[in-house]
Amino acid sequence: MLAGVLGSAPATASTVDPDPDGPVLAAPEEAPGHVPPAARLALSFDPPTTPVGTPVTLTFALTGSGDPATSFTDVLPEGLVVADPANATATCDGPAWDPAPGTGTVSVTAAVPPPGSGSCTLDVDVTSAVPGAYTNGADDVTDLVGSAPPGDTARVEFTDDASGPTLTVVRTADASVVEPGDTLTSTVTVSNTGEVPYPADGPATVVDDLTEVLDDAELVAAEADVGSVDDAALPLLTWSGPLDVGETATITTTVRVDDPARGDLRLDDVVTGPPGSSCTDGTEEGCATSIPVRRLEVATAVDVDSAVPGGAVEVTTTVANTGWAAFTLADPATVTDDATGLVDDAAYDGDASADVGAVDDAAFPLLTWVGALAPGESATITWSATVDVPTDGDLVLDRAVTGGSCAEGDGPPCATSTPVRALTVEASVDAAEVRPGETLTWTVVVTNDGQVDYGPRDPVVVVDDLTGVLAGATWVGASASAGELDVSALPRLEWTGTPEVGGSATIAFSATVSPDAAGVLADGLTGPPESTCPTGGEPGCRAATVVVPAAGVVPGDPTPEPSTGASSVAPVAPDDASTPPGRAGQEVSTPPATTVDDAAPLAWTGTDVAAVVAVAVLLLVTGAVLVAGARRRRGGG
Structure with missing residues (x-):
């Protein structure tokens, strides 16, 4: 980089001391009425990264009204030249400039912002045949009049396609499948694989788009070991930070999958970096992750509203894979039916079965179903119990299933409570x-x-x-x-x-x-x-x-x-x-x-x-009298 004169002022007539041996004379003070420049000059490149041999636009932006008009010369960094064609344009009034293709300097004379606008720009295309990063700032601007020097340094990088990107971005996740309630941690690594460092005033920047993640999950945390993460524009997370050559930054994001699940049941995440990086638009390999949500819908019911002693109660539980990922034999779906609240009033009939998978009733009143289910596939589990005669429990047949959408087993459709008539x-x-x-x-x-x-x-x-x-x-x-x-x-x-x-x-x-x-x-x-x-x-x-x-x-x-x-x-x-x-x-x-x-x-x-009693007594007395008379007659005879 060629160093320029920062804020150089026009030369003034020097004063000759008539007496070299006399006392040292003080420097002359500013002339009365001197007004500091009101305009400010800023430099930028667009795009900031491009392959060698392609042009980028160098923009000189003037803000404020310069008095006198702004003039300067920009000495381009070594290896950077005016492109052919130069495509020089200006929105400022009255500038005199004619950038010559192939040269390393750009001179501007008497540029003034249009009245009332307060700002204007001068654009010229520059290019380089040598891969590398180039900076252009206050040290490169000479003969500056009518404006304050640029405060920031502009940076442009020309890449060699054969040598690959200068910023390598890779995104990974700690799981290939998630379920409602799971926590997913994703990592984005950003490595400076170029030959020029990214300074603090020209940092590397990466954007992580969580739009298709946050419809199924909530953001728990986002942090980086280098630089900083800005989540003010969610669902976009923006990381920026300085990176030396060979240095790597790690950005970590953590989300929790909604329970119950909602959205499209896919966590699709895309990360993009600047032009020339390995993730310029997010479609490149390693720039995106797509994690399916595996969801198990569970519902259980019985065939009666109320039970009677000696009567049977039929239990049916349905299990359906309504997500995007399969439950496999190695990682199956599991549902447990807890009938503890039933066995005080009923006896298990020992007939548990399933049309898909298998039911284990060895630990009854706990029954466990295990099975593999492809997306869209379902299983039906059935069993029955007979109510005791007589019943001596609480006369309520309570049971609950847990697993999948029935994480807690609380209330319909995850539990049944069947009253018993007595x-x-x-x-x-x-x-x-x-x-x-x-x-x-x-x-x-x-x-x-x-x-x-x-x-x-x-x-x-x-x-x-x-x-x-x-x-x-x-x-x-x-x-x-x-x-x-x-x-x-x-x-x-x-x-x-x-x-x-x-x-x-x-x-x-x-x-x-x-x-x-x-x-x-x-x-x-x-x-x-x-x-x-x-x-x-x-x-x-x-x-x-x-x-x-x-x-x-x-x-x-x-x-x-x-x-x-x-x-x-x-x-x-x-x-x-x-x-x-x-x-x-x-x-x-x-x-x-x-x-x-x-x-x-x-x-x-x-x-x-x-009256009835009186009649009965009368009959008894009459009968007694008749019997006595008959006996006397038999005795007298």
Whole structure:
């Protein structure tokens, strides 16, 4: 580089000292009215890198109004000459200049910015036949008038295509495939493989375009061991820094893949450097990375909204590869089904299977599916369980799958919670023994012990078979604390109700023992499958009483089952022929179905019991008198 005179001023007439031996005279002061130059000169090359023998534009930019007009001579660095053609142009007013092709100097005289604009430029093409970097700045500008010297140094590099780029840029990533939630770290290395250093005032620059990355991920960090990274213009990251010959800078970026995944499921990253670098437009080898996102969509469901004791629950889980990369045998997809919350109320049927991959149930209640899935391929996993009879758990079949999109296994479609229906039905009679003519009350209590409310669309139906009662007794009436009673088909009594979870209803009916009754009087309850009386033969589904004749128990009568306890509902008195079908707290003796309201005390209706007792006593006394008279007659005869 040829050094010029920085800020040289025009020569002035020197003063000759008349007395060489006298005192030294002081330098003359600035003449009154001197005004420092208001214009400023700046130099630049475009493009900053180009192959040898090709032209670049050298621009002289003037800012501010020069007074006097700006003049200067630029001595080009050795090896840099005016191109042929020079293509000299100017937007300044009145410059006198005529750059000669092949020469190493450019002279400008009387250049002035146009009025009102405050700036203008002078452009000329220069070139070099020698590879290397060239700088042009204040030290190269001489005879400068009317402007302050340039503050920055312009840099241009001419490259030899045979020797390769002078700035080698390489981009890599630490993974070839990612999944939602993964962290991906990418590295860009920038090496000065030329022969000229990049100074701090003319640094190397690289741009990393994250546009197609940040639609699927978020930037966590960006840093460099040399220079600095600017993320103010995201999704563009710009690195710049000085690089000596042979020096390398490393830029590191870290992103976290979105979970759940979104975007196009590809992390496409492109890095570009200046002209002449190994990544001039980002299409060159080593200038871009494309990392596919592998996504596994998982969903699970059961075939019922609620379960019943003894019933089966079918489980289906679907697993689909909706990403861009395959799950392979070496790196398979994995899903775990945790049925811990199910086994307290149900038993695994041992039938787990999958149409793709394999299911391992050796550690049940954990089932693990493993399989290879190409993009777009799916697998279906199935298994079943049977609800315990009786159930003794929490009456909720809870299970959850984890893996893929079900990272936490929390809520649908990653988990199921199936409530179990449970209904307790108990029958009792208010006396273990009874005599002809006595009236007994049978009581049935229905309690919703499960986790499902019954409603109008799925009510509870309980049937009490009174054949074994009415064979030796006369129907009196029935009532219920809630729900609807139907006695239209006696000896079949049917109750329909909708108890909520924890709710119950009480049904009571009464019958009077026939004079000629003997043996056992017993009813038989049946309820829905989830009840304690699904068939009627279970404990508590039958309440029996023994008819004891006046002379004692008839030999050969079967021993009755113990009563389950006295009824808490008052006996139902015989019906009056005119009594209409009743609701809660009223008796029912006629065939039509009767709706029963909320709980109310059962009422006596029909003939007065006292009158019945009086008639019975009268009959007994009359009979006794007749028997005594007959004995006296037999004795007198």
